[in-house]
Structure formats: structure tokens, C-alpha cells
Amino acid sequence: MAKDTPQTFYLKDYTPFGFDVESVHLTFRLTPETTRVLSKIRFAPKPDAADKTFFLHGEDLQLISAKIDGETVTPELIEGGLKCDVPSAPFTWEAEVEINPAGNTALEGLYMSNRMYCTQCEAEGFRKITYYPDRPDVMSTFTVRIEGDEPVMLSNGNPAGAGEGWAEWHDPWPKPAYLFALVAGDLVNHPGSFTTKSGKEVELNIWVRPGDEGKCAFGMEALKKSMKWDEDVYGLEYDLELFNIVAVDDFNMGAMENKGLNIFNSSCVLASPETSTDANFERIEAIIAHEYFHNWTGNRITCRDWFQLCLKEGLTVFRDAQFTADMRSEPVKRIDDVITLRARQFPEDNGPLAHPPRPEQFQEINNFYTATVYEKGAEVIGMLKRLVGDENYYKALKLYFERHDGQACTIEDWLKVFEDATGRDLQQFKLWYSQAGTPRVKVSEDYAGGTYTLTFEQSTPPTPGQPDKAPRVIPMAVGLLSPNGDEVRATEVLELTEAKQSFTFEGLASKPVPSILREFSAPVILERETTNAERAFLLAHDTDPFNRWEAGNALAKETRVAMVLDGAAPDAAYLDALEKLVRDDDQDPAFRALVLSPPSQSDIAQTLHERGYTPDPQKIYDAAETFTQTLAQQLETSLPRLYAATTVEGLYSPDAESAGKRALNGRILSLLTRLDGGDQAARQYAAADNMTQQYAALAALLKAEKGEVQSRAFFDQWQDDRLVMDKWFALQIACAAPEKTAATAKALTQHALFDMKNPNRFRAVFGALAGNHAGFHHASGEGYQLLADNLIALDKLNPQTTARMCAAFQTWKRYDAGRQSLIRAQLSRIAGTEGLSRDTNEMVTRILDA
Ligand code: PHE
Numbered sequence: 001m002a003k004d005t006p007q008t009f010y011l012k013d014y015t016p017f018g019f020d021v022e023s024v025h026l027t028f029r030l031t032p033e034t035t036r037v038l039s040k041i042r043f044a045p046k047p048d049a050a051d052k053t054f055f056l057h058g059e060d061l062q063l064i065s066a067k068i069d070g071e072t073v074t075p076e077l078i079e080g081g082l083k084c085d086v087p088s089a090p091f092t093w094e095a096e097v098e099i100n101p102a103g104n105t106a107l108e109g110l111y112m113s114n115r116m117y118c119t120q121c122e123a124e125g126f127r128k129i130t131y132y133p134d135r136p137d138v139m140s141t142f143t144v145r146i147e148g149d150e151p152v153m154l155s156n157g158n159p160a161g162a163g164e165g166w167a168e169w170h171d172p173w174p175k176p177a178y179l180f181a182l183v184a185g186d187l188v189n190h191p192g193s194f195t196t197k198s199g200k201e202v203e204l205n206i207w208v209r210p211g212d213e214g215k216c217a218f219g220m221e222a223l224k225k226s227m228k229w230d231e232d233v234y235g236l237e238y239d240l241e242l243f244n245i246v247a248v249d250d251f252n253m254g255a256m257e258n259k260g261l262n263i264f265n266s267s268c269v270l271a272s273p274e275t276s277t278d279a280n281f282e283r284i285e286a287i288i289a290h291e292y293f294h295n296w297t298g299n300r301i302t303c304r305d306w307f308q309l310c311l312k313e314g315l316t317v318f319r320d321a322q323f324t325a326d327m328r329s330e331p332v333k334r335i336d337d338v339i340t341l342r343a344r345q346f347p348e349d350n351g352p353l354a355h356p357p358r359p360e361q362f363q364e365i366n367n368f369y370t371a372t373v374y375e376k377g378a379e380v381i382g383m384l385k386r387l388v389g390d391e392n393y394y395k396a397l398k399l400y401f402e403r404h405d406g407q408a409c410t411i412e413d414w415l416k417v418f419e420d421a422t423g424r425d426l427q428q429f430k431l432w433y434s435q436a437g438t439p440r441v442k443v444s445e446d447y448a449g450g451t452y453t454l455t456f457e458q459s460t461p462p463t464p465g466q467p468d469k470a471p472r473v474i475p476m477a478v479g480l481l482s483p484n485g486d487e488v489r490a491t492e493v494l495e496l497t498e499a500k501q502s503f504t505f506e507g508l509a510s511k512p513v514p515s516i517l518r519e520f521s522a523p524v525i526l527e528r529e530t531t532n533a534e535r536a537f538l539l540a541h542d543t544d545p546f547n548r549w550e551a552g553n554a555l556a557k558e559t560r561v562a563m564v565l566d567g568a569a570p571d572a573a574y575l576d577a578l579e580k581l582v583r584d585d586d587q588d589p590a591f592r593a594l595v596l597s598p599p600s601q602s603d604i605a606q607t608l609h610e611r612g613y614t615p616d617p618q619k620i621y622d623a624a625e626t627f628t629q630t631l632a633q634q635l636e637t638s639l640p641r642l643y644a645a646t647t648v649e650g651l652y653s654p655d656a657e658s659a660g661k662r663a664l665n666g667r668i669l670s671l672l673t674r675l676d677g678g679d680q681a682a683r684q685y686a687a688a689d690n691m692t693q694q695y696a697a698l699a700a701l702l703k704a705e706k707g708e709v710q711s712r713a714f715f716d717q718w719q720d721d722r723l724v725m726d727k728w729f730a731l732q733i734a735c736a737a738p739e740k741t742a743a744t745a746k747a748l749t750q751h752a753l754f755d756m757k758n759p760n761r762f763r764a765v766f767g768a769l770a771g772n773h774a775g776f777h778h779a780s781g782e783g784y785q786l787l788a789d790n791l792i793a794l795d796k797l798n799p800q801t802t803a804r805m806c807a808a809f810q811t812w813k814r815y816d817a818g819r820q821s822l823i824r825a826q827l828s829r830i831a832g833t834e835g836l837s838r839d840t841n842e843m844v845t846r847i848l849d850a
């Protein structure tokens, strides 16, 4: 295949593999540069197969020998794999290949991280380990023998024997190759155990490099909580004698749910009060839960093909969100998730990379591990649950596990289970899986003679390849408040199914104030003419905490927009409302911290764009600065008292309540720093005995350009801790003023500890650059150029991480002609790079085609 015509894969072309795989035996002879992999696989031709071709995937493999039923064969080596003539009866395939883990910087297949061997096979990495039908609908049991001189050698399933220089593993559960894992190295374990509800004892381990043992206790507790929660809420029990988690430093993603042997980016499992922030603790708990929950939603029931990725990911994200809501605060979790959805999924869904939760085509599947597949995939399940009700939801899930255990399934299977369990027709609902784009819902109201009418009009803008959209089923949770603040109608879920639809409420003594899209019941953009007075009323009175926050968020946005467009002063009523809330000790501190957190600058840019304006990043930045300064002044007299009242004393604990207090305390410190020149922040920095407070103080100081001393002290203290150093790299860039952002990032790429090959470090620098809205989009274009230079360099080493980071450019069409041409030039430069990876090529082409 020529470079300029990359192959595209289509959902409609699905055909089953022509053979069953009855068993897989693998032997690994580990050496860093010349590992040998011997495979012995039992194949059985399917009598009724439409396609009888014996094709095995394989990439970057050196074939040493191949045999069928003991006889040497000479397969035809072709692009992406091999073909071979095979018997028409069951046969044994044997192959020996050589691979180079030490030279594998793509971090896919078998690679080395810090002298440790580890694997990453999802989605299509197993083909870099040996020749195999590397597709999720081919499932088999695996027996693995590892030969090498590493002290610890692990694979999936249960241990099946070990001796000097070897270890064997057997996984009794048939699985697709993407769930295969192997780890070998000098590792130590933090042990634990769990007794399942039917009384089976499970051995648990978190494996880390020597020195990290002290950072495993929190993860272990999170794992046990997850195991218990899945039994209590979904009735799902663990199914092996052993559950291992391994922390690795070089990893493209967050973590991976390999059967019985989860592999984690060390940033997503290692935690200690001194080195991790509250946000880190919460994220670690959620990711451990996520990977554990995959054991049923992903592993026991897997995906037929990669187009169905959201079948496992949307459901597992939904489940981990339920878990976090149960462990912590339900409204706070919901607000956090909507903030992330709007920050990550909405730009994707409303730009050149828009795709449905179940895409119908791809060139490189790694490019579809997106916010749409994960987060919107979870939102779709949340809507389904709201439409059928809790009882029906769990009834359908029970049927799903009964009917499909051990299978590789589709979205059709998933929806059929709901139809069968509830008798509901989900034909129209299914559009959520096939249509891209965020629906806009315009709301208008009418009140006459005691009857209140809400009219909804839905439409979805065109997205790449999908010019026209049909109306979807939208669950719209609505409550009504009377003007004195009482709730006159409790939450009701209105089901929108048509392009335009009205709902009436009778017997209302006065015109109510509606609270619409409570709990963010659907991932849509609501458009409604309303006033700041009404928003302030909802911020004070709504019984739905999400919508209370939403009202405050809308006020914040309107104020910013007016400041940017008309040079207005910050809205006085809004400042008053914030002041009242921040002093209201009856309100949850975590909630107060959220209301006090400003909408992001890229969110304001997005809002301006939606309203037909061209956002000016510098003006948005200036408005944010002015607003925060004004708020600080307004609160001036109460800030020291508030700071003292929210300071959490005593032994650090990462629980939700203390974390919420610290979050509020951090917001207050950042305001205080605007007035006191950093005195309090410097005191907090000096006294801090945990990372949350140390980090908050450093951030406040860096933002005020008063943090040089502390930044150097931070470096001296933490230079040997990779994860903390990631924070140090990122924070300097995140806090830099717009005109200094690119230069700060560039200087940090020259730092001795900058390491292109470590995805965490690369993301620390360039994620922070792209996340500093006014800095990245500074009119000089230096930010664009620096990112492009480094993406081009990284692509040669690690295409997957490069391609993901290209998304920083996805919003380019929002901006003015000058910035657009600067970005276009950089995107074209990347696209024109000799030898560009398929991953990055697909991303830049899609972004440029906007
Ligand atoms: N399946 C992993 C998860 O969702 C994510 C992942 C995808 C990790 C691809 C590595 C590679 O937890």
C-alpha cells in the first residue's frame, strides 16, 4: 500500500475469522534486544466460514521458523502479516519469531521501561509479539512460559509453576489477544487479599520498582473497595485466584485491564500524601476501579471488533462514575464530569475530529480512544438508565451478563438486551451511537391561565461525513420553582423525540422558574433566553445541585463574555452571589470550590465561537485576570478568615470531605495571593507536609510571578521523583503569562530531566502548553511552532502519543485568519514530514480537512 493512500477499515466490512483458536501456548525467551517468542496454536477451520483465508497479523517480527503439525512450512509474508496454506482439518501451528523489546519506543507490543519488560497489546499490539489473528472476536485460553533471569515474571491468569529461570502461567478464561500481558523485572509487591461474596480467597498484589513500596497502600484499598462495590451493586464477582497490578513508568495511556494482570501508568496507581495531590488520589481510585470493572465489562464480555469499543469503554466509564459517586459526593462527581465533558468531548464533537460513539471507519484504531467513545459513550448509558429507570437498568444488565458471558459483542447486542428486558423500542435511541455532533436544544416558554408550556427544538449541526441529522431521544429532566423559591414540580423526565415538541404543566398559581436539564440528563447544549437575575435565583434556590452550579457557571460565562465583547465591568450581582456562597458554611466546601472555579478560557472561546464571534485569546485572558482581581478585592476583608477556616490541620487524609475543604482553601489562597503579594502562599509552602498544599502554594506563587525560590526548592526536594517532577514541569508552563508560555516550555525541553521518550514527561510539558489557552494561542505563533517541532520529533519514536497530542490543534477554525494561517502552516508541515506515522497522518489530515 502506497504511503499516500492509507488503508481505511469499515464497520460494514466485518467478516468473522475462518478458524476457531482452541488453545494458545507461548514461550518467551527474554533478552533485551533479541527476545524469542515461540507460539504453538491449535486452529480448527470453521466448516461454514465464508472466508477461509489463513491470515495472521504480524508487524516488526523476524520470522525464524514456522511449522504445521510438526512439518516446516514457508508462509507468504505480506504487508501486516502472513498467509499460509493450511489443512482443512484441525491443525497445530508453531512459529518462532525474534523481537527487540529494548528498541521498542512506541510502547506497543513487548517493550522495556526502566529495565523492566512489559507489554501493551490493546488495541493491535499483540501482532508485534507474534503472528496471530489479532482481533477481539478471536478468543482462546492462553498458557505462557517465561524464561529469563528476572526475579519476577508474570502473565495472565493463575500461576502454573515456577523454577530457577522460568515461570508458567495459565489463564482459564478464553480471551482476545489484546488482553494478553507479560511483565518481568526486578519488582517488589505490596500484598493484600479479598474474600469474594461466595467465600473465595483472592490474592492481590501491586508490583512496583524497589523504592515505590510506600506508595501502594491507597491503591490496594481502592482495589478492595472496587471488588466489594461490583459485588454489591452489580452482583459481579472476581473469577481468578490472583489479581495483579503492575506500575510502569513509560506508558501511553492511563492503565490497561489485561486479564488478571492490570498494567498501570505509575501516575495512575502510586500515591502518597507527600507526593500526590487530592486530585491524584481521586483519579487513582477511579482508574483502579475502572480497570477492575473491565474484568466483566470488557473481558468476560468483550467487543466483536474495534468499532464497538464504546461497548466496553462507555459502560466501564459509566460504572466507575457510579462508584466514585458512591464513594464520594454524587453531585460533585457529576459536576466534575460535565466540566471534563465540555472541555474535552464538546470541542471534539463540534470540530473536525467529530465521530459517533460507534465510529464506522478508521485508519488507525488508536486514534479512536477518544472522549467521544469514553465519556460520551458513558453519557449515552446514563440516558438509557434514566429512560428505563433504575430497576429496568439492573434487570437489563443482569440479562446482558447471562446472555453474553464469554462472547464478543456489538452495540446491537447491548441494545437488544434492554429491549428484551423492558419491552421498549430503542430504534431511535440508537441514533446516539451512530450520529456525531452535540445536539442543540432551544427552549422557549409560555404561561397563561395557570398553564405553563415548555417548547423544545432540537437540531444537530453537520459533522464530517454527516450533513443531516435526525432528531434523537433526549431525556430532559425538568423541575419547576415558584418565584419564592419553593419547588412546585419535582424533577420529571420529559422525553424529547421530535424536532419540535411542547410539554404543559397545569395548575400553577404563578409563572414558575424552570430548572432544565437537571443533573445534566443529556449531553446537549441548551439554548435559552434568560436573565442574570434568574440565574442568580437558581444559584440560590435550585434544589438540584448540578443546576445550582450550572446557574453559577452560566453567570460566570455571561460576565466574561460581556467583559470581552463590551469591555464591561464584572457583573456586580454575580460578585455578590459568589461572596454570599463562599461565606455560606452550610454549603459543602467542595461545591463552593467548584462554584468559585472560573470557567476555563477555552470554554469562553468556545462560547464566543458558538455565538458567532471570533475569540481573542488575549482578551479572554485579560477578562479572566480582571475578574479574579475584582473578586479578590470584593472578598478582601473576609479572605484571611475564610483561609483560616478552610485550612485542614492535622494528619493528611485523602478522603472526599477533607479534599473538598482543601480545594476551597486552595481557591481562597489563590485569591489571597492577588492581594498580599504571596505572603500567605509562601508561609503555606514552607509549612506544607502534603503535596496538595505544597502544590497549591507553588501554583499561586508561580501565577503571581513570585515563586522562583519555591520552584527551585521544589526541584531540589523532588528531583528524584519522576511523578512529582512531571508536576514541576507542567506547573511552570500552566502558570506562565501568555507572552512567556512558549519560551518557558521551550526552556524546559532543554532541561536535563526532559525526556522525549517518557510519555508522562512529554505530556507534562506539551499538555500544559496546549492547556494554557492564551499562551498557546499567543499571536506570535511560537506555541504552535514549538508543539509542531516536538510532535514531528516524537512521531519517529512514539506515533500513538504524537497522534493524540495533535488534538491540541482541533479547534483551530475558531480563531482569526492570522492564527488560522499560522496553525495551518504547522499542520501542513507535520503532514508533509517524510515517513510520518499512519497514526499522526490520519489525525493531521482530519484536522486540516475541517
Ligand atoms: N483499555 C484501557 C482502559 O480504558 C485504555 C487503553 C487503551 C490502554 C489502549 C492502553 C492502550 O482502561
Ligand code: ZN
Residues within 6 Å of the ligand: 290, 294, 312, 313, 316
Ligand atoms: Zn477502559
